[in-house]
Amino acid sequence: MTGTFTTRTVDVTAGSAETMHDLTNTCSAFLREVAHGRDGLLNVFTPHATSGLAVIETGAGSDDDLLAALREVLPADGRRRDRHGRAGPGHDHMLPALVPPHATLPVVGGELQLGASQSVVLVTTGRDVPDRQVRLSFLG
Structure with a gap:
């Protein structure tokens, strides 16, 4: 059985505040174009030091709760210093250790297999980009 690999980069305007951007519809549209009813895996990756990807319920408060929890765990209070001793956005750069920059998700019959309340979201705390x-990327 030969598999196919298809990849595409999509642009997301996250804005200048911490945010969660729902990518579920974007992922599903990509799979409709490339999966053609096949089973496989969808890998989602963001190449930014201050972003991560989460599979979480959105719209019921969990998204706000996640951002609040990240503010508690990674406070922007200036305690983190860069290698020159200056206060900086070190808290934002620690985000991918807690919310990884990737997610690999099952695809069955060309469709993303998420739970009834799950969404794929880009989590961004960095305000500079x-x-x-x-x-x-679909492998199927």
């Missing part, structure tokens, strides 16, 4: 990229 309003435009982000996300790479979608």
Whole structure:
């Protein structure tokens, strides 16, 4: 059986505030174009030091709760220093250790297999880069 690999980069405008951007519809549209009813895996990756990807319920408060929890765990209070001893956005650069920059998700019959309340979201705490990229890759 021969598999196919298809990849595409999509641009996301995250803005200048911490945010969660729902990518579920973007992922599903990509799979409709490339999966052609096949089973496989969708890998989602963001190449930014201050972003991560989560599979989480959105719209019921969990998204706000996640951002609040990240503010508690990674406070922007200036305690983190760069290699020159200056206060900086070190808290934002620690985000991918807690919310990884990748997710690999099952695809069955060409469709993303998420639970009823699950969404794929880009989590961004860095305020310095309003435009982000996300790479979608299907292997099936």
